[in-house]
Amino acid sequence: MRRIIVLDLINSSGVLNRITGMLSKRNFNIHSITGGPSESGTTKMTVVVDIPKSLGAEQLTKQLNKLIDVLKVTDITEESFVERELGMFKVNVSRIERSEIEAIVRPFRARVLDISTDSMIIEVTGVPSKIDAFFDLIKPYGIEAESRTGITAFTRG
Amino acid sequence: MNSQTNHLKTGADILIEALVQENVEYCFGYPGGAVLPIYDALYRSGESLEHILCRHEQGLIHAAEGYARVSGKAGVVFATSGPGATNLITGITDAMMDSLPIVIFTGQVAQAVIGTDAFQEADIIGITTPITKHNFQIQDARDIKKIVKAAFHIATTGRKGPVLVDIPKNIQETIITQQHDDKIDLPGYQPNVIPHMNQINKLKEALRNSERPVVLTGAGLGVSGAEKEFKKFIDTYQIPVVSTLHGLGVFDGEHELFLGMAGMHGTYSANLAIHEADLLINIGSRFDDRLTGAIRSFAPNAIVSHIDIDPAEIGKNIHTHIPIVADAKEALESLNKAHIKTHSIGAWRDKVLALKKEYPLWYKTGEELISPQWLLEQIYEITNGDAIITTDVGQHQMWAAQFYKFKKPRRFVTSGGLGTMGFGVPSAIGAQLAFKNDVVVSINGDGGFQMNMQELATIKEKNLPIKIIIINNEALGMVRQWQEKFYDERYSSSLLSANPDFVKLAEGFGIKGMRVKDENKVKECLEEAFNYDGPVLIDARVQKLDLVYPMVPAGRGNHEMIGVKSCDA
Numbered sequence: 001m002r003r004i005i006v007l008d009l010i011n012s013s014g015v016l017n018r019i020t021g022m023l024s025k026r027n028f029n030i031h032s033i034t035g036g037p038s039e040s041g042t043t044k045m046t047v048v049v050d051i052p053k054s055l056g057a058e059q060l061t062k063q064l065n066k067l068i069d070v071l072k073v074t075d076i077t078e079e080s081f082v083e084r085e086l087g088m089f090k091v092n093v094s095r096i097e098r099s100e101i102e103a104i105v106r107p108f109r110a111r112v113l114d115i116s117t118d119s120m121i122i123e124v125t126g127v128p129s130k131i132d133a134f135f136d137l138i139k140p141y142g143i144e145a146e147s148r149t150g151i152t153a154f155t156r157g
Numbered sequence: 158m159n160s161q162t163n164h165l166k167t168g169a170d171i172l173i174e175a176l177v178q179e180n181v182e183y184c185f186g187y188p189g190g191a192v193l194p195i196y197d198a199l200y201r202s203g204e205s206l207e208h209i210l211c212r213h214e215q216g217l218i219h220a221a222e223g224y225a226r227v228s229g230k231a232g233v234v235f236a237t238s239g240p241g242a243t244n245l246i247t248g249i250t251d252a253m254m255d256s257l258p259i260v261i262f263t264g265q266v267a268q269a270v271i272g273t274d275a276f277q278e279a280d281i282i283g284i285t286t287p288i289t290k291h292n293f294q295i296q297d298a299r300d301i302k303k304i305v306k307a308a309f310h311i312a313t314t315g316r317k318g319p320v321l322v323d324i325p326k327n328i329q330e331t332i333i334t335q336q337h338d339d340k341i342d343l344p345g346y347q348p349n350v351i352p353h354m355n356q357i358n359k360l361k362e363a364l365r366n367s368e369r370p371v372v373l374t375g376a377g378l379g380v381s382g383a384e385k386e387f388k389k390f391i392d393t394y395q396i397p398v399v400s401t402l403h404g405l406g407v408f409d410g411e412h413e414l415f416l417g418m419a420g421m422h423g424t425y426s427a428n429l430a431i432h433e434a435d436l437l438i439n440i441g442s443r444f445d446d447r448l449t450g451a452i453r454s455f456a457p458n459a460i461v462s463h464i465d466i467d468p469a470e471i472g473k474n475i476h477t478h479i480p481i482v483a484d485a486k487e488a489l490e491s492l493n494k495a496h497i498k499t500h501s502i503g504a505w506r507d508k509v510l511a512l513k514k515e516y517p518l519w520y521k522t523g524e525e526l527i528s529p530q531w532l533l534e535q536i537y538e539i540t541n542g543d544a545i546i547t548t549d550v551g552q553h554q555m556w557a558a559q560f561y562k563f564k565k566p567r568r569f570v571t572s573g574g575l576g577t578m579g580f581g582v583p584s585a586i587g588a589q590l591a592f593k594n595d596v597v598v599s600i601n602g603d604g605g606f607q608m609n610m611q612e613l614a615t616i617k618e619k620n621l622p623i624k625i626i627i628i629n630n631e632a633l634g635m636v637r638q639w640q641e642k643f644y645d646e647r648y649s650s651s652l653l654s655a656n657p658d659f660v661k662l663a664e665g666f667g668i669k670g671m672r673v674k675d676e677n678k679v680k681e682c683l684e685e686a687f688n689y690d691g692p693v694l695i696d697a698r699v700q701k702l703d704l705v706y707p708m709v710p711a712g713r714g715n716h717e718m719i720g721v722k723s724c725d726a
């Protein structure tokens with residue numbers, strides 16, 4: 001079962017270690033984790049976690065809440081939320097193939113960040129499934145490198 | 158040194174001041190390079206703070222745990238960086254599992270060399286993050302008081318636990334001219350102690366409708382100091398009571414309604430009562446697997462209500478119908494205010510009390526060596542059930558839990574969650590220091606005794622009148638028991654054929670040593686030991702093949718106990 005958790009944390013040294021350490025100690029599998037400073041001087045983190053069905057989502061939020069440096073835990077999985085992930089791909093593209101790639105880039109509102117003689121670096125932002133779809137289309141050209149940030153999310157309203 | 162520097166305070170001085178402010182009576186510690194400034198400050202301070210030098214860091218943290226368990230106050234520990242700190246790990250984990258308030262101060266290499274694998278550097282923050290309630294590394298000497306205050310606050314409130322404070326050596330040496338405000342500022346830590354009235358009402362409703370209620374007492378009940386409120390609750394509703402290992406003593410072990418400890422080596426009546434109950438009220442226990450046995454057959458017919466100060470414990474192991482997040486005392490006070498018209502539960506009570514009578518704990522006496530269970534009963538008698546008992550881990554621990562009928566809470570000092578061998582001797586040091594005038598008995602196996610026997614030196618040095626009893630079966634008894642029952646008697650590395658002469662060993666430490674092998678001599682031996690004003694070690698030779706019964710085999714339900722005997726049979 002996949003859960004999307006938004007955390008508000010005190011920005012103390014080692015706080016990331018506390019979060020990831022607790023998750024691995026409790027046998028929760030981290031799918032992705034993103035974070036950075038937020039408006040109020042705290043650290044905002046978005047964690048996507050796979051948990052065994054038997055445990056239930058409650059154990060996850062309760063255990064996170066127990067950490068002293070955790071100010072707020074919100075499980076937004078069941079709420080209406082906006083999520084974004086950024087993917088960066090270095091694709092093997094010969095000069096002749098460039099226009100084909102550009103035709104894929106446009107409808108996805110992706111961006112070309114760099115072009116060299118035999119490769120391109122492309123950035124695409126969106127929900128994870130959009131990035132998956134984009135990846136599937138450019139994969140046949142040969143992916144030299146792939147990096148995804150994991151999602152960050154807000155609830156709506 | 159000019160006269161002025163005499164008045165300048167270092168970080169280490171501030172640390173000692175902060176401990177005095179927290180009313181610390183004892184600190185258990187061991188010096189070393191990275192805590193030299195702290196030890197110097199301690200030497201110079203002339204404060205009331207007494208330092209107890211144990212002989213191994215594992216010994217000192219277990220001593221602090223013993224102190225914390227019986228006093229309810231924080232046990233304080235000092236250790237040096239690197240090996241001093243890493244020697245504490247077992248004890249820190251033990252304190253975490255058993256929710257004991259411990260504040261640990263470790264020295265660290267100077268800030269300038271952190272991360273360079275400097276001499277005696279260990280990443281103790283990284284190492285202890287999963288085994289502490291929280292930890293701090295002091296980065297700024299002006300924060301010492303603030304962090305010490307926060308550490309004590311976290312360790313001793315909510316669900317208690319160990320907190321570690323790592324102090325780089327240069328911070329200890331910094332001359333302090335200015336300090337930051339020491340107000341506790343922990344916005345992410347607000348333990349809830351007051352129960353939700355809706356939930357209390359649900360429990361009242363369940364109690365009103367119940368025909369077969371049972372109450373389970375856990376450690377949390379003892380920690381909250383709710384024994385009076387609990388007694389009142391039971392007096393009002395006359396509900397049968399069962400206990401976890403750490404709940405023993407919260408309710409009088411001799412009370413008619415007390416069925417005994419439940420779980421793997423609990424009584425048959427306690428386990429059956431849970432199995433047949435229609436309402437199980439758990440107060441302050443975390444439903445540990447040694448208690449529940451196979452979860453699918455734990456309390457299968459019961460509405461489960463769980464009162465716990467730690468919300469994460471509720472529903473973790475056992476599906477809970479009525480969760481109540483609160484301090485046990487607060488919850489019981491709310492419950493006691495109500496007048497609940499309950500069903501007549503007389504028939505149920507009669508049934509479980511008949512089970513208690515019919516299937517008592519049993520043992521055999523009159524064999525070649527002493528019966529260990531009977532010996533525990535003799536210890537119970539000679540101490541009038543009033544002693545503080547510490548144990549190690551193994552068969553003798555279970556026998557102590559079964560046969561020493563604790564009357565009062567916070568008198569049983571044992572390693573439950575982690576099951577740490579080597580706990581029995583050092584924990585007695587802390588317990589005796591907390592209650593100097595009480596009788597402290599340390600019950601050990603011959604195996605576990607040898608894991609921290611160096612602490613005899615500490616006992617001698619402080620002349621603590623602890624009565625140490627080795628239940629000597631010349632085996633790692635609990636391991637041998639499992640090998641006998643489940644591994645066709647293949648005693649792989651569980652027989653101790655080369656034990657030291659424990660009497661001579663005690664004498665070598667300057668402690669009175671005694672040996673007893675014959676049941677007829679036990680009374681005399683115990684009388685001599687308990688009348689002796691000072692520490693005594695008794696090497697009690699017990700039946701080598703005795704087993705802890707009854708027991709729930711691994712993976713089975715608690716109703717499937719083996720080794721249950723009817724007293725009519």
Ligand SMILES: Cc1ncc(C[n+]2csc(CCOP(=O)(O)OP(=O)(O)O)c2C)c(N)n1
Pocket residue numbers: 549550551552553554576577578579601602603604605606628630632633634635636
């Ligand atoms: C540090 C540690 N190592 C190993 C064990 C596993 N263990 C549990 S009970 C036991 C045997 C204890 O033997 P002894 O101290 O002689 O006590 P007895 O069971 O004979 O009463 C062992 C080895 C443990 N609990 N703790």
